[in-house]
Amino acid sequence: MVAGVAAFVAWLGASIIVLGDGRRALALGVVFATAGMAVIAWQNAGTAAGVAIAAGGAIAAARRAVSGPDGWRIMPPGSTPRLVLCIASGLVVLWIAAAVTTGPGASLRFTVMLVAGLMGARVLAGEDPPVLLTATSVLALAVALPAAMGDGSVGPWPYVAAAVIAGTIGWLPLRTASAA
Amino acid sequence: MQPDSAVLIGLAAAALAFAVIFTPLATSRRALLFKGGTGLAGSAAIAAVPSFDLSLLILLALGVLHASIEGPRAFAVRLRAPVVAVATMAIALVFAHAQGSDAVQRFAAVGLVAGLAAAVGLLPYMHPLEPDEPMTSSPIPWIAFVGPVLAAVVVFRAQQLLGQDAGGVFGGLLIGLGLLNIAWGSVSAWLTESEVAAWRYSFVADWGLVLCGFGVTLADGGRAALLVLFSIIVGRLPLYIASRQALRDRSVAQRPINYLVAGALAGSAPFVGFVARILLLRAATQLYWPLALALALGMLLWLPGSLRLGRSLAVPRGRQAIGVSLVLALNVAAGLYPLPILLAARL
Numbered sequence: 246m247v248a249g250v251a252a253f254v255a256w257l258g259a260s261i262i263v264l265g266d267g268r269r270a271l272a273l274g275v276v277f278a279t280a281g282m283a284v285i286a287w288q289n290a291g292t293a294a295g296v297a298i299a300a301g302g303a304i305a306a307a308r309r310a311v312s313g314p315d316g317w318r319i320m321p322p323g324s325t326p327r328l329v330l331c332i333a334s335g336l337v338v339l340w341i342a343a344a345v346t347t348g349p350g351a352s353l354r355f356t357v358m359l360v361a362g363l364m365g366a367r368v369l370a371g372e373d374p375p376v377l378l379t380a381t382s383v384l385a386l387a388v389a390l391p392a393a394m395g396d397g398s399v400g401p402w403p404y405v406a407a408a409v410i411a412g413t414i415g416w417l418p419l420r421t422a423s424a425a
Numbered sequence: 426m427q428p429d430s431a432v433l434i435g436l437a438a439a440a441l442a443f444a445v446i447f448t449p450l451a452t453s454r455r456a457l458l459f460k461g462g463t464g465l466a467g468s469a470a471i472a473a474v475p476s477f478d479l480s481l482l483i484l485l486a487l488g489v490l491h492a493s494i495e496g497p498r499a500f501a502v503r504l505r506a507p508v509v510a511v512a513t514m515a516i517a518l519v520f521a522h523a524q525g526s527d528a529v530q531r532f533a534a535v536g537l538v539a540g541l542a543a544a545v546g547l548l549p550y551m552h553p554l555e556p557d558e559p560m561t562s563s564p565i566p567w568i569a570f571v572g573p574v575l576a577a578v579v580v581f582r583a584q585q586l587l588g589q590d591a592g593g594v595f596g597g598l599l600i601g602l603g604l605l606n607i608a609w610g611s612v613s614a615w616l617t618e619s620e621v622a623a624w625r626y627s628f629v630a631d632w633g634l635v636l637c638g639f640g641v642t643l644a645d646g647g648r649a650a651l652l653v654l655f656s657i658i659v660g661r662l663p664l665y666i667a668s669r670q671a672l673r674d675r676s677v678a679q680r681p682i683n684y685l686v687a688g689a690l691a692g693s694a695p696f697v698g699f700v701a702r703i704l705l706l707r708a709a710t711q712l713y714w715p716l717a718l719a720l721a722l723g724m725l726l727w728l729p730g731s732l733r734l735g736r737s738l739a740v741p742r743g744r745q746a747i748g749v750s751l752v753l754a755l756n757v758a759a760g761l762y763p764l765p766i767l768l769a770a771r772l
Contacts, residue, residue, distance in 0.1 A: 345525060345526075345528075345529065346519075346520070346523035346524060346525040346529055347523075347524045347525050348523065348524035348525075354519050354523055357515060357516070357518075357519050358516050358519055361511075361512040361515045361516050362512065362516065364508070364512060365508055365509050365512030365513070368501075368504060368505055368508040368509070369505055369508075369509060371501060372499070372501045373501075374500050374501070377500065377501055377504055378489075380508075381485065381489060381504065381508055384485065384508060384511065384512060384515075385482060385485055385486075387515065388478060388481050388482055388485065388511060388515045389478055389482065391478055391515060391518040391519055391522060392476060392478045394518075394519070394522035394523075395476065395478075395522065398475070398476075399475050399476045399478075399479065402476075402479065403476060403478040403479050403482065406479055406482045406483075407482055410482055410485060410486050410489075414489055417489065417493050418493070419493055419500055
C-alpha cells in the first residue's frame with residue numbers, strides 16, 4: 246500500500262516537472278518525485294538508500310526554488326500534449342509494471358520506468374536550462390533505483406552517487422551558445 | 426575492470442596525448458588537456474565501477490559536463506543525447522531484472538542497443554553537428570573518445586544481464602544497426618557537402634563495423650570490434666585532429682601522403698583496419714555467410730569517402746607531419762602484428 250502511494254506521488258512529481266516551466270512548479274515537482282522515490286528506495290534497499298535519495302532531491306529542489314524562471318507557469322498555453330503524455334505514460338507504464346512484468350517490486354518498476362521516461366521526454370522537448378537541469382537531476386535519482394533489483398552487492402553507493410549528481414547539477418554555471 | 430575496457434582507456438589516453446601535443450598552436454592545450462582529461466577520467470570510471478547503474482550515472486554526469494562546455498550548439502541540444510541514452514538504458518535495466526515472458530528481456534535488449542546508439546551518436550540518433558564547432562564541444566568526443574569504452578561496458582553488461590534468447594536478440598540488433606550505419610556512414614562520407622560532416626560520417630561507418638563485430642558473438646567478432654575501435658581511437662581520431670587546420674583553410678591536396686592516409690582510413694593492407702575486416706568477415710562467414718557478403722559489399726563503400734578525407738588533410742607540415750607519420754606507423758604496426766593488443770584485451 247505504502248509503495249503504491251509512493252509510486253503515485255513520484256508520478257505526480259514527474260508530471261508537475263513536465264507540465265511546469267516556473268521555478269516553483271519545478272521545485273514542487275522535485276519534492277514530490279523525490280519523496281516517492283525515497284520511500285521506494287527505503288523499502289527496497291534500506292534506510293541509507295532512502296536518506297541518500299531524499300537528501301539529493303532536497304538539495305536539487307532547494308536550488309531550483311531560488312533560481313530559474315519566476316513563478317509557477319504550470320500548463321502554459323499549448324500544454325495539452327504534455328498533459329496527454331503524463332496521463333497516457335502513467336497508464337501504459339502501470340500496465341507494463343503490473344501486468345506485463347511479474348514478481349515483487351511492481352512499484353519500483355513503475356517508478357523507474359515512468360520517471361526515466363517522463364524526464365527523458367522533458368529534456369527532449371525542453372530548451373530552458375533550469376528545466377533541463379531539473380529533469381536531469383530527477384532522472385539521476387531514478388537511475389539509481391534499479392540497484393535494488395540486483396544482488397545488492399554494491400551497497401548504497403548508486404544512491405549516494407545519484408544524490409551527489411542530482412544535488413550538484415543545479416549549481417552548474419551555464420553559458421549561452423556562442424559561435425566560438 | 427574488463428581487460429578490453431582497460432586497453433581502450435589506454436588508447437584513449439594516447440589519443441589525448443596526441444591531441445595535446447600535435448594540436449595546432451592556436452588551440453589552448455591546457456583547456457584541451459583539462460576537458461580531455463575529464464572525459465578520460467569519466468570513461469575510466471564508467472568501466473571501473475562495479476555496477477551498471479553507477480556506469481549510467483557517470484555517463485549522465487559526463488553528458489551534463491560536456492553539454493555545459495561553451496560552444497555554438499545550445500545546451501539543450503547537447504544534453505539530449507546522453508539523457509535519452511541514460512533514460513533508455515535505465516528502463517532497459519528494469520526490463521532485464523524483471524520477471525515475465527521472453528519478450529520482457531527482449532525489450533531490455535532493444536533498450537540497451539538504442540541507448541548505446543544514442544550515447545555514441547549513431548543512427549538512428551545522430552548528434553547534431555556544427556562544422557565550425559571546437560572539437561571539445563562537438564559530438565566527436567562521444568563517437569571517438571568516450572564511446573568505445575562505453576560500448577565495451579554495455580556489451581559486457583548485456584552479456585551478464587540478458588539470457589540466451591534476449592542475448593541473441595541483442596546480437597541481431599547490433600548487426601542490423603551495424604549494417605545500417607555502415608551503409609549510411611560510408612555513402613554519406615562520400616556524398617555529403619561538408620568535409621567536417623564527411624569525417625563524422627566516416628566515424629559512423631567505422632562504428633557500423635564495431636557493432637557488427639560485437640553482434641557476431643564469436644571470438645573473431647570481438648577481436649574485430651576491438652581492432653576497429655583501435656583504428657578509430659589511434660587512427661581516425663588523430664587524423665581528424667590533424668586535418669582540422671586544413672578543414673578550416675578549405676585546402677586539399679593529392680600527394681602520396683594523402684593516398685596513404687586514405688588507405689589507412691579505408692582499412693586497406695597493411696593497416697590495422699584490414700586485419701579487423703578480415704576477422705569480421707571470417708566470423709560472419711562462420712555465423713551466416715550472406716552476412717559476410719553484405720559486409721564485404723559494405724566495405725567497398727569505404728573507398729570513395731576515404732579518398733576524399735585523405736585529400737582533406739592537405740599537405741601536413743612540421744609538427745603535424747610528425748603526428749601523421751606516427752599515426753600511420755602505429756596503424757601499420759598494429760596491422761602487421763595485432764597479437765599484443767588482442768592479448769592485452771584477453772581476446
